[in-house]
Amino acid sequence: MIPGAHLPPLRAARALSARLCPSRHLYSDGSRNGGESPSDTVHINGDGVREGGEEVTGLDAGRFPREMLLRLPPPGGPPESDDDDGENFSPGHGPRRRFFEDVRLEADRIFRILLQDGPGFSARQALDEMRPKVSNALIREVLFRIVVSVDSVNRERYPKLAYKFFVWAGQQEGYRHNTSMYNVVMKVFAECGEVKAMWRLLEEMAEKGLPVSARTFHLLICSSGKVGLRRRLVERFIKLSTFRYRPFRNAFNAILHTLLTIEQYSLIEWVHEKMILEGHLPDILTYNIVMRAKYMLGKLDQFHRLLDEMGQNGFTPDLHTYNLLLHVLGKGDKPLAALNLLNYMSDVGCVPNVLHFTNLIDGLGRAGNLEACRYFFDEMVKKGCEPDVVSYTVMITSYVAAGEFEEAQRFFDDMLVRGQLPNVYTYNSMIGGLCTVGEFDKAFSMLKDMELHGCTPNFSVYSSLVSRLRNAGKDSQANNVIKYMTDKGHYLHLLSRFGGYKRC
DNA sequence: GTTCTTCCCA
Numbered sequence: 001m002i003p004g005a006h007l008p009p010l011r012a013a014r015a016l017s018a019r020l021c022p023s024r025h026l027y028s029d030g031s032r033n034g035g036e037s038p039s040d041t042v043h044i045n046g047d048g049v050r051e052g053g054e055e056v057t058g059l060d061a062g063r064f065p066r067e068m069l070l071r072l073p074p075p076g077g078p079p080e081s082d083d084d085d086g087e088n089f090s091p092g093h094g095p096r097r098r099f100f101e102d103v104r105l106e107a108d109r110i111f112r113i114l115l116q117d118g119p120g121f122s123a124r125q126a127l128d129e130m131r132p133k134v135s136n137a138l139i140r141e142v143l144f145r146i147v148v149s150v151d152s153v154n155r156e157r158y159p160k161l162a163y164k165f166f167v168w169a170g171q172q173e174g175y176r177h178n179t180s181m182y183n184v185v186m187k188v189f190a191e192c193g194e195v196k197a198m199w200r201l202l203e204e205m206a207e208k209g210l211p212v213s214a215r216t217f218h219l220l221i222c223s224s225g226k227v228g229l230r231r232r233l234v235e236r237f238i239k240l241s242t243f244r245y246r247p248f249r250n251a252f253n254a255i256l257h258t259l260l261t262i263e264q265y266s267l268i269e270w271v272h273e274k275m276i277l278e279g280h281l282p283d284i285l286t287y288n289i290v291m292r293a294k295y296m297l298g299k300l301d302q303f304h305r306l307l308d309e310m311g312q313n314g315f316t317p318d319l320h321t322y323n324l325l326l327h328v329l330g331k332g333d334k335p336l337a338a339l340n341l342l343n344y345m346s347d348v349g350c351v352p353n354v355l356h357f358t359n360l361i362d363g364l365g366r367a368g369n370l371e372a373c374r375y376f377f378d379e380m381v382k383k384g385c386e387p388d389v390v391s392y393t394v395m396i397t398s399y400v401a402a403g404e405f406e407e408a409q410r411f412f413d414d415m416l417v418r419g420q421l422p423n424v425y426t427y428n429s430m431i432g433g434l435c436t437v438g439e440f441d442k443a444f445s446m447l448k449d450m451e452l453h454g455c456t457p458n459f460s461v462y463s464s465l466v467s468r469l470r471n472a473g474k475d476s477q478a479n480n481v482i483k484y485m486t487d488k489g490h491y492l493h494l495l496s497r498f499g500g501y502k503r504c
Numbered sequence: 505g506t507t508c509t510t511c512c513c514a
Contacts, residue, residue: 323512358513393514
């Protein structure tokens with residue numbers, strides 16, 4: 001990728017623009033074949049006026065780059081450092097490995113002891129006699145065993161066992177629980193729906209002066225179903241002097257980030273308002289998160305306002321901002337504006353990578369503009385970005401959604417040729433696509449195929465195949481699929497969802 | 505015997 005080597009607005013772009021804005025746009029008539037000075041090319045959507053009263057569904061292309069151009073540093077700014085001299089963790093040999101093997105064995109024994117606890121058997125006493133060497137690793141292993149085996153029958157008993165063990169461990173000589181260990185018990189409580197116990201645990205941490213972490217917050221917020229409770233939690237964490245929010249610069253960003261991972265967009269808005277009210281200044285991360293939330297909530301006006309405000313406050317968009325902008329432009333079916341933005345990014349030293357292209361293509365696919373998807377996919381390859389599984393899957397999914405299965409198939413074949421392994425998402429799309437063209441047998445064999453390639457189908461693959469077969473009146477084939485699934489021992493607990501199916 | 509989440513796509 002050579003910065004400054006622009007994506008060509010060529011014929012393809014002209015064709016795309018016809019879809020973008022039929023009435024007025026740069027390349028609409030052959031006579032004005034593109035004044036290509038930057039200031040011209042930003043006027044993709046005419047003069048920045050929104051189209052006739054229509055709800056603007058994408059980024060208003062006339063706005064963003066023009067204003068950004070005024071504020072952004074000149075080309076040749078700091079390039080995005082993409083150094084991934086990743087950490088080389090060795091899987092662990094020798095003593096380290098033995099340590100963990102021993103821990104696992106002890107954890108198994110302790111778990112069995114805990115299960116026997118009850119009238120006539122004191123787990124505490126048995127643990128005292130066993131005298132295991134208490135360490136964080138051991139406690140984590142034991143509690144992990146409890147977490148993964150929680151079910152509807154034991155969900156009342158297990159949290160008590162977990163806490164009993166936790167208390168016992170905390171009383172052992174030379175050992176003290178840290179935040180991380182509290183978080184693990186809290187995870188057990190969360191898994192069992194013991195919300196009150198989780199709050200008590202939080203109190204306990206406070207009493208002991210133990211710091212709480214983003215993980216603590218995450219567990220609690222996920223278990224707090226009511227809006228009021230969630231807000232109370234946020235307020236509490238913001239005020240908490242023991243809130244360890246590193247590596248974030250402030251507690252607000254740590255909270256916002258957590259809320260983003262659990263898709264709590266309205267809460268993000270609320271926290272943001274609170275943050276401003278309390279006089280805390282947002283940084284680029286804050287803007288990126290809040291803008292994403294606004295976009296997800298469909299509040300594009302506010303999205304734009306924030307983008308403007310961000311620039312006014314002297315913040316330069318980073319690669320995350322661009323990702324979001326590209327997705328918005330794609331979803332709003334504004335390929336030309338996207339093209340300009342991509343070129344602009346190269347100019348300012350933020351060279352688009354495979355993620356940027358994929359984000360854009362995903363948006364365009366959702367907008368149904370397959371022509372543009374194709375154009376940017378090709379450009380991505382030309383720019384030296386190797387398409388990965390996700391890029392291919394996005395293309396395949398878009399073609400399938402547009403009812404062009406043959407094209408999807410071509411991309412699927414192509415990815416195999418290029419050595420990209422399809423995964424569950426890819427297969428899911430392809431199987432769905434095969435169903436849409438009535439190739440049910442092929443769909444079923446692809447389902448078996450993915451298993452052979454070490455790719456376990458998820459339940460939604462099965463369920464969508466079954467319902468498509470049934471909708472096509474092919475009940476016996478649908479039953480074959482269900483039988484295949486049960487023979488594999490997959491998702492037996494979800495079998496009832498197929499309704500009416502009897503295992504023979 | 506240890507920190508653990510910077511935000512980005514299906």
